[in-house]
Amino acid sequence: MTKIAVIAGSPSNGSRLFGLIQHATDRLARAGYDVDLISAADLPAEELLRANFNSPAIQEALSSVDEADAVIIASPVFKASYSGALKTVLDLVPQKGFQGKIVLPLFIGGTIAHLLAVDYALKPVVAALGGTNILGGVFAVDGWVSRTEHGGYELTEQLRERLDAAIGDLIDELGHYASAPNRTEQGQAV
Numbered sequence: 001m002t003k004i005a006v007i008a009g010s011p012s013n014g015s016r017l018f019g020l021i022q023h024a025t026d027r028l029a030r031a032g033y034d035v036d037l038i039s040a041a042d043l044p045a046e047e048l049l050r051a052n053f054n055s056p057a058i059q060e061a062l063s064s065v066d067e068a069d070a071v072i073i074a075s076p077v078f079k080a081s082y083s084g085a086l087k088t089v090l091d092l093v094p095q096k097g098f099q100g101k102i103v104l105p106l107f108i109g110g111t112i113a114h115l116l117a118v119d120y121a122l123k124p125v126v127a128a129l130g131g132t133n134i135l136g137g138v139f140a141v142d143g144w145v146s147r148t149e150h151g152g153y154e155l156t157e158q159l160r161e162r163l164d165a166a167i168g169d170l171i172d173e174l175g176h177y178a179s180a181p182n183r184t185e186q187g188q189a190v
Contacts, residue, residue: 001034002174005068008039009075009086016145017076019153020106020138020163024072027167033174036064040085048088058092065093070102070174071131073122077109081121090125099130102173104166105137108145115139135173138166 006025010017025035038061040048047055053062065071073090075082103126105118118137126134144159155163 003034003036003068004028004070004072005064006035006037006072006074007086007089008037009083009089011041011083011085013039013041015076016142016153017074017108019145019155020108020140021074022153023155023160023163024106024167027164031171038064038089040089051092062092065097068101070104070170071098072104072106074106077107077114077117080114081117082107093129096130098126101131102133102135102170103131104135104170107137108140108142110142112141133173135166135169138162
């Protein structure tokens with residue numbers, strides 16, 4: 001089964017970012033993909049900040065990334081860049097940890113002015129980790145996601161359409177990836 005790791009870089013599990021993540025993971029699960037969520041907020045803070053590679057929680061998170069065919073990197077934007085919590089998780093990924101993987105960014109910020117955070121802040125780090133197949137992704141504004149009274153999230157129709165298109169691109173790319181003749185040469189199992 002094709003595996004997808006979602007790295008959620010919010011320091012809080014109450015972030016509107018999880019509205020985007022929930023929509024994406026629901027769609028992927030309905031399409032038959034195995035999705036594993038790695039939330040920076042759920043990792044032990046001291047072990048994360050000290051880069052404790054012996055930590056079972058850190059090892060499990062890194063194993064999920066290693067076994068994934070695709071990685072969704074999701075983060076709120078603070079001060080024109082992705083979160084420090086996301087950076088601490090990315091710092092643990094081995095140097096070629098994204099090699100041969102499809103990467104889909106999902107970002108959310110207070111204003112559309114932070115749209116370029118994906119291009120100027122995230123993409124160089126993904127490339128340094130061996131990632132070469134970085135999809136366009138989705139940038140959302142906080143106001144496009146609202147919390148429901150039952151603890152869920154409501155997305156604007158336009159945002160849902162953009163997320164659906166991005167997830168469709170990811171699914172298409174996974175289809176091409178699965179049939180690629182050089183997949184085993186990249187170190188991935190057939």
